[in-house]
Amino acid sequence: MKKLINNLKKKILILGCSGYVGQNLSFHFRNEFPNLTLWGVCRKSFFNSNFDKIKLCDLKEKKRLEKIVFDLNPNVIIYLVSVKKGSMQEILINNNLPLINLFQILMKIKKNSPQCIIVGSASEFGKNEKKNNEFNEQFIPISDYGIAKTLNYKLFKLFSLKKKLKLVYSRFYNFIGPNMPTKTFPRDCYEKLLLIKKKKSNYISFYNIKEYLDFIDIRDACLGIVQIIKKNIKNKVLNISYGKSVQLREIFKIMKTQMHLDKIKIKKIKNNSNPINSFSSNKYTKKLLNWKPKIKIEDSINDLRSSIK
Secondary structure, eight states, X not given: OHHHHHHHEEEEEEEXXXXXXXXXXXXXXXXXXXXXXXXXXXXXXXXXXXXXXXXXXXXXXXXXXXXXXXXXXXXXXXXXXXXXXXXXXXXHHHHHHHHHHHHHHHHHOOSSOOEEEEEEEGGGTOSOOXXXXXXXXXOOOOSHHHHHXXXXXXXXXXXXXXTTOEEEEEEEOEXXXXXXXXXXXXXXXXXXXXXXXXXXXXXXXXXXXXXXXXXXXXXXXXXXXXXXXXXXXXXXXXXXXXXXXXXXXXXHHHHXXXXXXXXXXXXXXXXXXXXXXXXXXXXXXXHHHTOOOOOOHHHHHHHHHHHOO
C-alpha cells in the first residue's frame, strides 16, 4: 500500500523540458501519476498545460538551478539536456556542465535523495556494426554531440559510486512517432514524398538511405521511463530501444506505400558509402522493467503522417 501511495504522489522535475522528449514525457507523466506536481526547466519560454510550472533557467547557472531543486524538492529528476549546435567546446560544455552542477546539488541533499534519470543517446556508440547491449562500453562516437553524450555517461559512472545518489542512465535510441521535429529522417522523408504527391516535385534524394537504425516509438520510450520511476530503479544502465534495427530505405518504402506512391519513380537517391549499422539489445531492460515496446514501425509511420498538417 505504501509503495502504491509513493507511486501516486510524485513531484517530478524535467531539466531541458521544451524538446520533443520532454513534451511527450509530460503527457505520459500526467496520465500515469494522478497526484503529480510537474515542473519543467528550460532556457526559452513555451506553454504546455501538462506542466504546473515552467522555470526559465540557463542550467549552467548552478545557484539558480539549486534554488529550483530545493524549492520543489522533487522525488524524480529527468535530465534531458541535449545540445547539438555550436563548436565542439560549446557542445561539450552545454551538455555536461549542467550535469556536473546537478550532481553537486544532489550531493547537498541530506536525506531522501531524488531518483535521477539521465537520458543518454545512441550517438555514444557511433558506427557500430556489432550488436550493442546494455553492458557494451566500446564507444566510437563520430560527432561532437556523441563525444559530449559519452562524457555524460562517464560522469554518471563516476557519481554513481556515491552511495547516497539514486542514479539511472537511460540510453534512448532513435525516435519515431507523432509530431516528430523537422530535420529527422522520418519527417524529412514524409515531407519530400508529400511534395511529390502534390506534384510540386519529382525529385527526391537521401544521403543515408542505406543506414540501419534502431527506431522506437516515442510513446513506448516514454512508458519505459514511467516504469523506471514506478519501480524506483537506481544504479542501472538501461537501453530504451525497440531491440532491432530497420534500414532507412524500408521506412521510405513503407511511407511510399501508405501514401499510394508505389508507381512514382524516384529519380535520384544519394547513398552514404559508409553507412551506420546500429543495433541495440533491450533484453535486460525488458526483464527489469516488465516493459516492452508494442507499437509497430508501420503504425508509428502512419501516426507521424496523420500528425503533420
